[in-house]
Structure formats: C-alpha cells, structure tokens
Amino acid sequence: MEERELKERKNEELLTGLLKQKKCGAFREAASKMHAADIAAVMDSMEDEESLEMFRILPKDIAADVFAQLEIEDQHYIIQSLSEKEAGKVIDNLMADDAADLLEEMPANVVKKILKDASPDTREDINHLLQYP
DSSP: OOHHHHHHHHHHHHHHHHHHTTOHHHHHHHHHTSOHHHHHHHHHTSOHHHHHHHHHHSOHHHHHHHHHHSOHHHHHHHHHHSOHHHHHHHHHHSOHHHHHHHHHTSOHHHHHHHHHTSOHHHHHHHHHHHTOO
16 A cells, blocks of 8 residues: 555545544544544545545545535535535635635525625635636
C-alpha cells in the first residue's frame, strides 16, 4: 500500500472511530490537525448521512475549507440538508468564486434561500460573479 493510501486510511479510521464513539471534542481536535483535503477525502468515502454528521461537527474555521474540497454532489447534499442559516454561514465562509460555482449548479429556489441568510457583502460578490458567462 502506498504511503498516501495509508495516510488516508489512518485518517478515515481515526475520524470515523471518534464519530461513532460520539467523542466530539476529540474529533474536533483531530480534525484541526489535518489538512482540509484529507478530511474531504474521508467524507467523500462515507455515506451521505455520516458525511453530513461529520461536517456539522467540524470546527467552523475548518468547515468551509473542507466544504470547498468536497465533490460537487456532496456539496449539494450538505447545503440542501443544512438549515438556511447554517447554509448561509457556509456560503459566507467560502471564497466568493467557490460559492458562485456551487450556487450556479443549484436550483434557483435553493440559491434564493441560501443567499437570504448570507451577508450582504457575500451576496453582492456572488451575484457579481454569477453575471459572468
């Protein structure tokens, strides 16, 4: 097994183990020591419900970075599963171009709900970017 595969497997075992044991503090601490792409790789390998649970437990300062690294289908699932307020916070913490890319692929009614709870500056930046072809 390659070194990268071993690292991914170790991260997956650690995070899923802490999640199953409901050790949220230890989970947050372990996640804070990992790169966002590594956490996203673990989430991509999980069932949607587990991935959503993991996302909700992530420290807020890491969650947006992890979200940006997820596959687009996983992003859609998470955004649509969050409350409007939670989704607005995620959008606020994404880079404007990442948020625009995500929202461009979503139904207009979902985008409207999400942007309602985003900050005015975020809404303005995203709307500006969405005007480009």
